[in-house]
Amino acid sequence: MKNIVVLTGAGISAESGIKTFRDDNGLWEGHDVMQVASPQGFEKNPELVLDFYNKRRRQLKGVHPNAAHLALKELEEKYKVTIITQNVDDLHERAGSSNVIHLHGELFKVRSTFDQELVFDWKDDLNVGDFCEFNSQLRPHIVWFGEEVPLLERAALEVEKADILLIIGTSMQVYPAAGLKDFVPSHCQMFFIDPKPAIEEIKNLTIIPEKASTGVKKLVEELLKDC
Known part of the structure; x- marks a missing residue:
């Protein structure tokens, strides 16, 4: 898997x-x-x-999970999925995702x-x-400014094992979270979903210039078809 x-x-x-x-x-x-x-x-x-x-x-x-949150849950049917989020909400969990790492903490x-x-x-x-x-x-x-991000090392270990990496709704410009992309293995296939993508094109990267709710749903359908 x-x-x-x-x-x-x-x-x-x-x-x-x-x-x-x-x-x-x-x-x-x-x-x-x-x-x-x-x-x-x-x-x-x-x-x-x-x-x-x-x-x-x-x-x-x-508020409630949207189509993007719900689509990511569907990936667990065919893949081992780890979500690393900079968000402090619980919408991934409410959508049913079972393995979520909250880099910046949790509101609840x-x-x-x-x-x-x-x-x-x-x-x-x-x-x-x-x-x-x-x-x-x-x-x-x-996690407030000036404080350590305690789950960063765990997140980096997960990225190191990725066969496929999805980047959704984040510019990956703010550190230390942005540093996670440095741990992506060379064989990893990457997808960047954002309506206004501001990322340089690199090897193995596919840019999907759509908002999360539509872009994620389309990509998930393709990934479930391919496996």
């Missing part, structure tokens, strides 16, 4: 109605990124940071500020005063 590795970014979730955090002017929902996505911002104003992610969590409850989880290995499922608002069993404040289970 061949290995398919899928790299997804904000573009795939945008079609479900999830607004991207970062606006064209560089602000995140009207905030400087360091205010709401850094350890320093959390230390300075935890109420602001928790409110920011509470709003994102509420929004996530009201929180963790202890005392021990980052203490991670809890959390779908409601998180407030100042919500503590873990060690009497320490809980925080969003999100």
Whole structure:
């Protein structure tokens, strides 16, 4: 059974109605990124940071997987599929995908500020005063700027084993996630799906200039036919 590795970014979730955090002017929902996505911002104003992610969590409850998420699940009928996503939503899981690596964390989880290995499922608002069993404040289970990406090594190992690589809804320009493409084996067949593809043409790469919901569905149909 061949290995398919899928790299997804904000573009795939945008079609479900999830607004991207970062606006064209560089602000995140009207905030400087360091205010709401850094350890320093959390230390300075935890109420602001928790409110920011509470709003994102509420929004996530009201959206659903789209055709691209659902199509990727179908690949598991004939392939071993690993999805590596930069998104913090759970739309891949809700669509039925069984092996998802969240590089930047998950909105529906929180963790202890005392021990980052203490991670809890959390779908409601998180407030100042919500503590873990060690009497320490809980925080969003999100990788903030300046923090390590703990699952990056695991993701790189998966990319190294890929026979087919799909890149969907991400420019692969932002590091460290962008560095994953350096681990692609020489035999790997690659597909880049984006309505405005900004990627240089290289060996074994097929560019599909469509939005995720249509481009992924077409590609999945072809891949299921070919195997």
